Amino acid sequence: MSTMSMTASKLLAKMSSGEISSEEITSACLNEISRRDASINAFLSVQQEAALEKAREVDQKRKAGKPLGKLAGIPIALKDNICTEGVNTTCASKMLEHFVPPYDAHIVERLKAADAVLIGKTNQDEFAMGSSTENSAFKTTTNPWNNTCAAGGSSGGSAAAVAAGFAPLALGSDTGGSIRQPASFCGVVGLKPTYGRVSRYGLIAFASSLDQIGPFARDVTDAALIMETIAGKDHRDTTSLDAAVPEFTSKLEQPLENLKVGYVEHLQEEGLHEEVKEATLRALDVYKSLGAELVPIELPHAKYCVATYYIIAPSEASSNLARYDGVHYGYRAKDFENMIDMYAASRGEAFGDEVKRRIMLGTYALSSGYYDAYYLKALKVRRLIRNDFEQAFQSVDIIASPVTPTPAFTIGELVDDPLAMYLADIFTTSANLSGIPGISIPAGFSQNNLPIGLQLLAPPLEEERLLRAARMFERETEWHLKHPK
Amino acid sequence: MDYTVIIGLEVHVQLQTNTKLFCGCSTKFNPDHPNTQTCPVCLGLPGALPVLNREAFHLGMKTGMAINCEIPSFTKWDRKQYYYPDLPKAYQISQFDLPMSQNGWLEIEIDPETRQKKKVGIIRAHLEEDAGKNSHDESGRGQDSKVDLNRCGTPLIEIVSEPDLRSAQEARTYLEELKLLLTYIDVSDCNMQEGSLRCDANVNLHVHKENGETIPTPIVEIKNLNSFRGVEQAIEYEVQRQWNEWQETGLSLKDVPKETRGWDADRGVTLEQRGKEDAADYRYFPDPDLAPVTVTNAERERVFKELCERPAERRARLEERYQLSVYDAAVIIDQGVDFADYFEAVAESSENGKQAANWITQDVLRELKEREMEIAEFPIKPDVLAAILQKVKANEITNNSARTVFQELLNNSKDVPRIEQIQQIIEEKGLGIVSDTGELDAIIQAVVDKNAKAVADFQSGKQAAVGALIGQVMRDIKGADPKMVRQLLIEKMS
Numbered sequence: 001m002s003t004m005s006m007t008a009s010k011l012l013a014k015m016s017s018g019e020i021s022s023e024e025i026t027s028a029c030l031n032e033i034s035r036r037d038a039s040i041n042a043f044l045s046v047q048q049e050a051a052l053e054k055a056r057e058v059d060q061k062r063k064a065g066k067p068l069g070k071l072a073g074i075p076i077a078l079k080d081n082i083c084t085e086g087v088n089t090t091c092a093s094k095m096l097e098h099f100v101p102p103y104d105a106h107i108v109e110r111l112k113a114a115d116a117v118l119i120g121k122t123n124q125d126e127f128a129m130g131s132s133t134e135n136s137a138f139k140t141t142t143n144p145w146n147n148t149c150a151a152g153g154s155s156g157g158s159a160a161a162v163a164a165g166f167a168p169l170a171l172g173s174d175t176g177g178s179i180r181q182p183a184s185f186c187g188v189v190g191l192k193p194t195y196g197r198v199s200r201y202g203l204i205a206f207a208s209s210l211d212q213i214g215p216f217a218r219d220v221t222d223a224a225l226i227m228e229t230i231a232g233k234d235h236r237d238t239t240s241l242d243a244a245v246p247e248f249t250s251k252l253e254q255p256l257e258n259l260k261v262g263y264v265e266h267l268q269e270e271g272l273h274e275e276v277k278e279a280t281l282r283a284l285d286v287y288k289s290l291g292a293e294l295v296p297i298e299l300p301h302a303k304y305c306v307a308t309y310y311i312i313a314p315s316e317a318s319s320n321l322a323r324y325d326g327v328h329y330g331y332r333a334k335d336f337e338n339m340i341d342m343y344a345a346s347r348g349e350a351f352g353d354e355v356k357r358r359i360m361l362g363t364y365a366l367s368s369g370y371y372d373a374y375y376l377k378a379l380k381v382r383r384l385i386r387n388d389f390e391q392a393f394q395s396v397d398i399i400a401s402p403v404t405p406t407p408a409f410t411i412g413e414l415v416d417d418p419l420a421m422y423l424a425d426i427f428t429t430s431a432n433l434s435g436i437p438g439i440s441i442p443a444g445f446s447q448n449n450l451p452i453g454l455q456l457l458a459p460p461l462e463e464e465r466l467l468r469a470a471r472m473f474e475r476e477t478e479w480h481l482k483h484p485k
Numbered sequence: 486m487d488y489t490v491i492i493g494l495e496v497h498v499q500l501q502t503n504t505k506l507f508c509g510c511s512t513k514f515n516p517d518h519p520n521t522q523t524c525p526v527c528l529g530l531p532g533a534l535p536v537l538n539r540e541a542f543h544l545g546m547k548t549g550m551a552i553n554c555e556i557p558s559f560t561k562w563d564r565k566q567y568y569y570p571d572l573p574k575a576y577q578i579s580q581f582d583l584p585m586s587q588n589g590w591l592e593i594e595i596d597p598e599t600r601q602k603k604k605v606g607i608i609r610a611h612l613e614e615d616a617g618k619n620s621h622d623e624s625g626r627g628q629d630s631k632v633d634l635n636r637c638g639t640p641l642i643e644i645v646s647e648p649d650l651r652s653a654q655e656a657r658t659y660l661e662e663l664k665l666l667l668t669y670i671d672v673s674d675c676n677m678q679e680g681s682l683r684c685d686a687n688v689n690l691h692v693h694k695e696n697g698e699t700i701p702t703p704i705v706e707i708k709n710l711n712s713f714r715g716v717e718q719a720i721e722y723e724v725q726r727q728w729n730e731w732q733e734t735g736l737s738l739k740d741v742p743k744e745t746r747g748w749d750a751d752r753g754v755t756l757e758q759r760g761k762e763d764a765a766d767y768r769y770f771p772d773p774d775l776a777p778v779t780v781t782n783a784e785r786e787r788v789f790k791e792l793c794e795r796p797a798e799r800r801a802r803l804e805e806r807y808q809l810s811v812y813d814a815a816v817i818i819d820q821g822v823d824f825a826d827y828f829e830a831v832a833e834s835s836e837n838g839k840q841a842a843n844w845i846t847q848d849v850l851r852e853l854k855e856r857e858m859e860i861a862e863f864p865i866k867p868d869v870l871a872a873i874l875q876k877v878k879a880n881e882i883t884n885n886s887a888r889t890v891f892q893e894l895l896n897n898s899k900d901v902p903r904i905e906q907i908q909q910i911i912e913e914k915g916l917g918i919v920s921d922t923g924e925l926d927a928i929i930q931a932v933v934d935k936n937a938k939a940v941a942d943f944q945s946g947k948q949a950a951v952g953a954l955i956g957q958v959m960r961d962i963k964g965a966d967p968k969m970v971r972q973l974l975i976e977k978m979s
Contacts, residue, residue, distance in 0.1 A: 083532040089532075091531070099531070103533075105532060200532075201532065201534050202533075205774075207773075208773035208774050209773035235536065236534060238534070238537065239773075319768075322566060322568070323531075323573060323575050327632070343568055366768040367766055367768060368768070371770070
């Protein structure tokens with residue numbers, strides 16, 4: 001097994017036994033990036049020098065027997081909407097192309113304190129709006145399994161980086177599926193924690209009530225490991241939850257007893273790819289074989305998720321993105337006649353089509369006269385969706401479903417059909433709307449050798465249950481051990 | 486045809502917290518060092534998030550209670566969205582449909598003669614963050630405009646009155662009473678020069694036609710009122726302007742949308758304004774970054790207990806307890822809490838409220854003004870002044886001599902004047918009331934002997950002649966009681 005396909009846990013063990021140094025691991029990652037990222041385009045920037053310096057520092061600390069953080073010496077890639085002090089944070093937008101934050105996001109502080117090695121900032125859809133990274137202002141990330149296919153999005157760069165062997169761990173953000181969908185497309189583990197589990201301080205907002213930071217990893221254990229570092233209350237984010245953070249890795253190998261797995265029998269059968277359906281049913285069989293009870297459930301309002309999501313997310317986005325006006329920082333147009341013109345020209349030139357589309361949708365939905373019919377109505381439906389899950393979790397422990405209706409689509413296939421792209425969010429948006437945790441784990445391959453993911457959902461703050469259930473499946477299967485050539 | 490003036494005021498008051506409403510930056514007034522009191526949160530940098538300053542909310546509750554508002558158990562934050570360079574997030578965090586206090590009133594006196602009072606309704610008082618400050622090149626040379634964000638994020642409470650005010654004078658009185666109240670309960674310094682108290686006025690007329698019909702004229706919001714005089718003058722101007730316009734056009738509220746005009750204090754006119762107000766749709770929606778705030782009964786009670794006696798209550802109590810005139814009580818209250826405390830301390834220990842009021846509203850206040858001093862800095866402390874006044878009351882010195890002592894203490898004390906100095910001064914200057922009628926008798930006799938003409942005038946019925954003689958006697962013997970001198974003189978001459 002090459003270093004490039006090892007998990008972070010394995011690498012940590014090898015570092016502590018002295019078999020390998022952080023500098024060697026980091027160099028290996030950097031070499032892979034420089035060798036192959038020109039075709040994959042996972043990274044927008046690579047912090048080569050800083051990463052090597054940190055790796056050497058960790059190696060020295062280890063040699064000197066000094067205390068080390070939980071992720072000491074492990075290279076980690078960050079989505080480029082997570083603020084890093086002194087390092088460009090662009091959101092893959094021309095608007096923030098040259099924006100250098102004067103501060104670190106909360107989770108960046110935590111990763112640094114845990115002695116992680118931050119190697120680079122990954123590509124994404126502009127301002128996290130999209131499902132393919134095709135909306136990046138700079139480049140399109142390709143799927144490491146097939147370079148004509150999309151890596152998914154919006155956190156496509158992070159997913160591809162982990163799948164391609166550029167970094168054992170990466171962080172992304174998930175507003176409507178932006179971690180789980182690319183994880184599924186790229187055949188890695190992607191976790192969206194409970195809303196409020198991980199501080200959003202320093203995550204550049206897309207839709208504040210839905211955004212949540214989470215990890216990409218090569219297996220469930222690694223996802224649990226990094227969660228121990230990034231989860232927890234942060235007083236700078238008042239929506240972050242004041243709940244104890246379990247040691248997620250400690251009980252991971254203990255199977256859940258009397259597990260009840262919920263599933264929806266006829267959810268969106270039309271449009272659901274046959275191979276995805278088969279993989280999902282196979283996964284349910286795996287749980288059954290492990291002694292779990294399969295329980296059909298009803299989520300009566302699930303069919304409204306996409307519509308609800310595409311009112312709430314753009315509404316919040318229209319407000320969150322209003323600050324990019326060319327006055328204080330970011331892109332400013334060169335030619336303009338007056339103040340209003342400067343606003344219009346700066347925003348017109350620096351935002352891409354999808355961002356503009358969503359700003360317009362949201363502005364419309366919040367306008368006086370439409371607010372009640374759209375935004376307020378969407379909030380009410382959101383409450384009903386949340387109630388559906390509360391109800392369902394009365395009788396089941398977790399819910400299993402597909403992540404996406406199809407395996408990775410071809411780059412360019414849906415670019416001109418935003419609605420089809422939106423509708424593919426059918427299985428993922430519900431977790432954001434209801435604030436519950438969700439995970440995507442490798443669960444099969446299509447005939448074209450493209451990964452297929454399985455989504456598991458759990459009640460709020462039940463990441464531990466979610467991770468243990470995922471690990472039960474992972475122990476029985478080998479999908480996560482396959483790597484792209 | 487006549488009309489009734491209808492006025493409602495929106496008052497923005499800066500709450501005196503050390504730090505801003507949603508971040509830890511200082512709220513100090515600091516225009517000379519622009520953009521030095523900022524951080525990612527108040528700069529609206531990507532990724533930064535607001536955190537509520539509980540102290541600001543606390544002061545907001547105190548304010549709401551002082552103006553007799555209900556404090557609901559649940560309140561939330563909304564984004565008010567508009568583009569302006571002094572607003573870096575392009576939205577202001579404010580409160581829309583669920584303000585933190587509502588349905589209150591403030592009582593004002595609308596006629597000093599009859600002492601008629603009136604309760605002015607308060608629709609709501611809500612918290613919001615201030616914007617920064619733009620400064621534009623006024624030389625006409627087209628220099629870039631500048632933005633200072635030091636003020637951005639400073640906590641404000643916006644107090645919206647019902648349209649209950651009926652004249653410019655009433656509006657001014659309301660604003661003065663409000664300022665007094667807010668400084669009294671210590672939630673704001675209400676410094677109008679520094680922008681801690683800002684006022685917009687909504688004004689229109691109800692025109693009463695001969696046929697009994699009443700027609701409202703279009704509502705005008707006057708902005709930029711930053712002095713009490715400005716409020717009064719702007720409204721007076723606007724009333725006249727609207728009356729003229731009504732007579733010319735006959736347009737009513739239904740025909741014309743609400744207009745915004747700015748008060749130009751130099752020219753004494755209101756001018757039509759253009760700018761951000763054109764964008765009427767603020768697209769308010771609940772701020773997803775901030776949790777709603779819940780207020781418990783226990784919290785309400787705790788804050789209510791902190792509320793000191795309010796000016797109106799104290800004014801009434803002073804009148805009652807110390808038998809003060811309406812005028813004196815008002816003067817004392819208007820000077821602020823410390824001044825009223827000073828008065829009460831003197832009145833209590835001298836046991837003569839009326840006398841204490843005379844001294845404090847005249848002598849003490851005059852000295853404070855001349856010395857440009859606050860009462861807290863005044864060297865003569867209440868116990869010392871009370872001791873002087875006790876001497877007058879005990880007939881040991883005259884009121885005039887008391888003034889001499891007062892001045893002597895004020896002008897010639899090395900340290901803070903002490904009570905012991907009073908007797909020393911009285912003795913050094915011979916200010917003690919001369920009760921030994923023998924000495925006094927001799928002096929009076931001498932004066933009578935010297936002033937034959939005045940004596941004759943008196944005897945022929947000219948009472949006024951006594952005055953001049955009293956003066957002469959008093960010059961010769963300092964501590965004499967003028968009443969006694971007068972009596973003795975009359976006895977001598979009769």
